[in-house]
Amino acid sequence: MKERGFDVAFSRGQVLMHPRGASITSAKVIGVRSRKLYRFSFQSARVLVSSTSSRTHTSTTNSGDLCELWHRKMVNMHHGALRVLREITTGVPNFSVKHYEDCRGCALGKRAKLPFPTSNSRNTGILDLIHTDVSGRMSHVSFDAYEYHVIFIDDYSRRTWIYFLKTKGEVFSRFKEFKSLVEKQTNRKIRVLRSDNGGEYIDGGFYDFCAQEGIRREFMVPYHPQQNRVSERKNRAIVGAARVMIHDQELPLFFVGCGLQYCCLSSE
Numbered sequence: 429m430k431e432r433g434f435d436v437a438f439s440r441g442q443v444l445m446h447p448r449g450a451s452i453t454s455a456k457v458i459g460v461r462s463r464k465l466y467r468f469s470f471q472s473a474r475v476l477v478s479s480t481s482s483r484t485h486t487s488t489t490n491s492g493d494l495c496e497l498w499h500r501k502m503v504n505m506h507h508g509a510l511r512v513l514r515e516i517t518t519g520v521p522n523f524s525v526k527h528y529e530d531c532r533g534c535a536l537g538k539r540a541k542l543p544f545p546t547s548n549s550r551n552t553g554i555l556d557l558i559h560t561d562v563s564g565r566m567s568h569v570s571f572d573a574y575e576y577h578v579i580f581i582d583d584y585s586r587r588t589w590i591y592f593l594k595t596k597g598e599v600f601s602r603f604k605e606f607k608s609l610v611e612k613q614t615n616r617k618i619r620v621l622r623s624d625n626g627g628e629y630i631d632g633g634f635y636d637f638c639a640q641e642g643i644r645r646e647f648m649v650p651y652h653p654q655q656n657r658v659s660e661r662k663n664r665a666i667v668g669a670a671r672v673m674i675h676d677q678e679l680p681l682f683f684v685g686c687g688l689q690y691c692c693l694s695s696e
Contacts (some may be wrong), residue, residue: 438466494523496531504534544654550583555610557583557620560603561659562596562628563667570685577688579666580606581659588662590692592685599628600637607641622646624656666691 429436429445437444437452443459443466446452459466498510498520505513507525514520551557564576574592578599581588589610591602607618621638623629625647638645648655670687673679679687 443468494521495525498523499531500533504531504537544657552584553616554582554584554614555616555618557622558618559583559656559659559662560621560623560629561656561663562593562599562626563663564593564596566684568681568684571682572685574685577685578602579659579663579692581662582610583658587696588666588692590666590688592688596626596628597632600632600634603634604637617641618643620644620646622648622656622659624648624653625650666695669695 433448434445435448437446437455441461442457444452444455445458446455457469459468461467495507495510498513499505499507502510502513510520511525514522559581560578562576562578566575566577569575570592572592574594576593576596577590578593579588579590580603589606591606593599593602603621611617618641621643623645628634629647635645653660666688669691670684673691674681674683674687
């Protein structure tokens with residue numbers, strides 16, 4: 429309430445609220461003291477009605493307020509369904525189902541994220557675009573004491589390389605190793621590297637190294653792994669296949685590194 433330009437005062441067992449700078453005589457009682465606590469006091473019919481209705485739409489009738497009240501009584505039932513409810517049941521008062529604004533609870537509680545559009549586009553040359561993602565920490569450490577792994581995927585061929593890490597800080601050194609390998613084998617240069625915004629892809633000189641080598645960086649929007657779907661799906665497929673193989677053959681879980689390596693090679 430302070431942020432909305434109101435002052436609050438406690439006096440004679442009451443909670444008073446008035447616009448900042450106005451006289452306290454114009455204050456409204458919004459709460460009363462009950463033992464050692466203060467309880468809010470509102471009109472029961474108005475508690476369930478959006479507080480913005482009375483401020484924004486001064487012409488809102490009692491019928492409109494009843495519509496909002498029953499909308500919330502029936503667990504935020506769709507306003508169109510209230511008309512049907514009124515026709516097939518008894519005890520529901522006659523009111524207009526016309527509403528003047530969106531229900532805040534429905535907007536926050538019922539909204540769903542729209543699906544990301546699918547894309548089948550690929551680059552036309554090897555190493556034009558490299559996808560990368562780090563996975564870990566593994567639930568069981570491999571016998572080589574590795575707890576993470578990083579994959580690099582060529583967008584054109586979908587060829588995948590996997591490297592194991594003991595810490596995420598090793599991503600930079602593994603990328604330089606990968607870059608030296610593929611560029612000498614193909615006589616081409618990595619042009620774009622697409623990753624998330626993890627610190628392992630930015631800190632430790634990674635970003636400056638890419639700038640010096642002429643590698644353009646593409647970062648995903650935070651908390652939107654769908655934008656990095658190529659590497660995310662590949663990681664999920666490799667990890668799932670390795671887990672299935674280990675459980676199927678009843679192998680010790682520290683063979684997870686070997687399973688990931690085998691699944692990555694066999695998927696090519």
